[in-house]
Amino acid sequence: MSPFRPARVYPDMDDLVAATVRQALADAGLPASSLTSIYAASDMPEGATLQRALDRCGMQGIALRHEFPEHTDNNQMLACAHQAILAGQAEAILVLGVQGQGLVLPAVEPMGVAARAYMARYQARCETFAMIAVKARQHAAYNPQAAFNQLMTLEQVLEAPMLAEPLTRPQWAWPTVGVAAVVLCSGEFASRHCQGPLVRILGQASVSPRQVVDVDLASPFADVGYDIHVAAARELYEQTGRGPEDIAVCELHDSSTLSELLLYEALGLCCEGSAEKFVEEGDNTYGGNLVVNPGGGLLSLGQAGAASALAQCVELVQQLRGSAGRRQVANARIALQHQAGSDGTVITTLYQRD
Numbered sequence: 001m002s003p004f005r006p007a008r009v010y011p012d013m014d015d016l017v018a019a020t021v022r023q024a025l026a027d028a029g030l031p032a033s034s035l036t037s038i039y040a041a042s043d044m045p046e047g048a049t050l051q052r053a054l055d056r057c058g059m060q061g062i063a064l065r066h067e068f069p070e071h072t073d074n075n076q077m078l079a080c081a082h083q084a085i086l087a088g089q090a091e092a093i094l095v096l097g098v099q100g101q102g103l104v105l106p107a108v109e110p111m112g113v114a115a116r117a118y119m120a121r122y123q124a125r126c127e128t129f130a131m132i133a134v135k136a137r138q139h140a141a142y143n144p145q146a147a148f149n150q151l152m153t154l155e156q157v158l159e160a161p162m163l164a165e166p167l168t169r170p171q172w173a174w175p176t177v178g179v180a181a182v183v184l185c186s187g188e189f190a191s192r193h194c195q196g197p198l199v200r201i202l203g204q205a206s207v208s209p210r211q212v213v214d215v216d217l218a219s220p221f222a223d224v225g226y227d228i229h230v231a232a233a234r235e236l237y238e239q240t241g242r243g244p245e246d247i248a249v250c251e252l253h254d255s256s257t258l259s260e261l262l263l264y265e266a267l268g269l270c271c272e273g274s275a276e277k278f279v280e281e282g283d284n285t286y287g288g289n290l291v292v293n294p295g296g297g298l299l300s301l302g303q304a305g306a307a308s309a310l311a312q313c314v315e316l317v318q319q320l321r322g323s324a325g326r327r328q329v330a331n332a333r334i335a336l337q338h339q340a341g342s343d344g345t346v347i348t349t350l351y352q353r354d
Contacts (some may be wrong), residue, residue, distance in 0.1 A: 007102030041226025140296025176302025
C-alpha cells in the first residue's frame with residue numbers, strides 16, 4: 001500500500017498506482033504474467049488512465065474488471081475475487097483499490113445521538129470514546145503509511161473542536177487518498193509459485209441490510225447498522241468454527257470512536273454493555289486480550305474509500321506473517337477483518353497463518 005495522505009498530495013496517480021502494484025507483485029514474488037485477472041475499484045477519472053498505469057507494470061492483455069467506488073466498494077471487490085477463486089474461475093487475481101479524490105465526511109449527528117444513547121444506557125463516560133482516539137494515534141505512531149500519526153493525549157482529544165457531542169474532531173475518520181493492492185490466489189497456485197509464509201482466508205461472510213430481519217427499529221443503535229454487524233460476525237464464526245476468543249488481531253471499520261466501541265460488542269469481542277471496561281482495561285491494545293487496528297485504523301489512516309479494505313488486509317497479512325515490525329502482535333495466528341460498505345453491506349473475513 002502507498003502512504004495515505006490528504007487529497008491534493010498525489011498529483012500523479014499513475015505513478016502511485018504503478019509503484020504500489022509493483023510492490024505487491026514483488027512481495028508475492030510473482031511476474032505480472034502469472035496473474036489471471038485484475039479486479040480494480042478506482043475513482044481515477046477514466047479507465048484508460050488506470051490501464052495506462054497497469055501497462056507500465058507489464059499487465060497488457062490481462063483481463064481487467066474496473067468498477068468505480070460509487071458502484072462497488074472495494075471490500076466487495078476483495079469478496080468477488082475470493083468467490084471467483086473458490087469457484088475455479090481464476091487462479092491468481094490482483095485486487096486493486098485506488099482513491100484519488102477525497103470523500104465527503106458523512107453526517108455526524110447520528111453518531112453523536114448513538115454515542116449519547118450508549119452513555120445513558122450504560123452510564124459510560126465521554127472519556128471512553130476519547131481513549132479510543134488516543135489508542136489509534138499510539139498505534140499509528142509506528143505506521144509511516146498513516147495520514148494522522150501524531151500522538152495525542154486524552155486532554156487534547158477531549159478539548160478538540162466538538163463535531164457531535166460527545167465526539168470531537170480527532171474521533172472521526174477523515175477523507176484521505178491512497179492506493180492498496182493484494183494478490184489473492186488459490187492454495188494450489190500458492191504451492192507452485194509462492195515462497196515464504198502464506199496466509200489463508202478461512203472464511204468470509206457478507207450481510208446486506210436487506211438480509212437482516214427483525215431489526216429493533218426503536219434501538220438507539222439501529223441507524224448505525226448495529227444488527228447488520230452482529231449478523232455478519234455470527235455468520236463468519238459459524239462458517240469457520242472459530243470464535244472471538246481465537247482472534248489475536250483485528251482490523252475493523254472505525255469511521256468514528258463510537259463505531260469502534262459498538263463494534264467491540266457487535267463482533268463479540270466483549271459482552272454487550274462492557275465496551276467501556278474493555279477500553280479502560282486496555283483489552284483492545286498491546287498487552288490486552290487482542291489488538292484492534294494495530295496500524296491505527298481509519299481514525300489514523302483516514303477513509304480512502306476504494307483502498308481502505310485492502311489496507312486492512314495488508315496490515316493483517318503482515319501481522320500474521322510476523323513482518324509488522326514495531327507494530328507486531330505477538331504470536332498472531334488468526335486475524336479478523338471487518339469492513340462496512342457505503343450501502344450498508346458488512347463483510348467480515350477470518351485469516352489464518354499456515
